[in-house]
Structure formats: C-alpha cells, structure tokens
Amino acid sequence: MKQQLMARWNSFSSKEKRILSILAFVILGLIFYAFVWLPVQHGRERLALTIPEKQAKLLLMRSQAADIELLRTQYKSLGASAGALKAAIEVSAKFHGLVPSYGDAVARGNSVKNSDDQLVLTLTKVSFDTWVKWVESLQSQSHVRVKSCRITPEGIAGQVKVEAVFTAAE
DSSP states (O other): OHHHHHHHHHHSOHHHHHHHHHHHHHHHHHHHIIIIIHHHHHHHHHHHHHHHHHHHHHHHHHHHHHHHHHHHHHHHHHHHSTTHHHHHHHHHHHHTTOOOEEOOEEETTEEEOOOSSEEEEEEEEEEHHHHHHHHHHIIIIIOEEEEEEEEEEOSSTTEEEEEEEEEEOO
16 A cells, blocks of 8 residues: 555656645644644633633632631630620620520529520510521621520510520530
8 A cells, every 4th residue: 555655656746746745734734723723722712711710719719718717716716715605695685685684594304504605594575586686696696506495475475585595606
C-alpha cells in the first residue's frame, strides 16, 4: 500500500505536488482550527465570564464564614460564663416587655432547680403570642432553648401562665 501511494505521488508533476502539498497543509490547518483552536477559544470565553462570578461567590462565602465563626465564639461564650444564661434571658425578657420570676419547678414528678446550665422561670398573665415570639427570639439570637415547658390558660382569653426550664443550646 505504501509503495502504491509512493508510486502515485511520484507520478505527479512538481507543480501538482506543490498544489497537493499546499492543499494538505490548508486542510490540516482547518482541522486544527476546528478541533483544537475553536474549542479552546470558546472555553476561554466561557471562563472569562464565569470566573469573576465564582470569585464574587468565594468572597461572599469567606465573609459568611467569618460571620459564622464570630457567631460560634459568641455561642460558646454564652455557655462558658456563669450567669450568662440568666443574663441573656433577662435582657431578652426586658426587650419583649416580660417580667419573669425565677424559682424551682416540678417537671414530670422531678424537681428542677436553677443552675448555671439551666434556668427555671415563671410568667403569669402573658399573651401566648408574645410568649412564642419571645422563645423564637431567644432561640435565634441567644441560642437558648426550652428544655421543658408547662403552659396553662389564665382567665382572660389568650392569656397564659408559663412555667419553663431554659438551657443553653448544645
């Protein structure tokens, strides 16, 4: 086969050989352009558009990571200091216009006492909606959770008495 191709090539005149060589070079150039250069060029254009977007997302994630780390340190500081749980609850209660009284409670037959890691409080004649908003605020802002709770209705519609045990979230 190689010999047949060489015989065919040698049968062409020098002018035909030159034209066929130029034609082969042009075809190879077009193949290179179509299958190598164009895909690389399209990839570069696509990356030129997406890289700034990804870099902006990276900066946002880094700032969010810094915020998360700050919140984690605040969360750890709540559980670390004695009386921080009571202080967080008192500040939040005052902000929501509530006046809790602190003391011991009976939960499922077991006596629950105040300590550094849990706090028992009682609210009387408080609106149920106010209670729910306050607990949501404590959970989201101060990382304080309700460990147990007993809610009983008062005489006025919508008013309740709440006995709750709060603890710092784990």
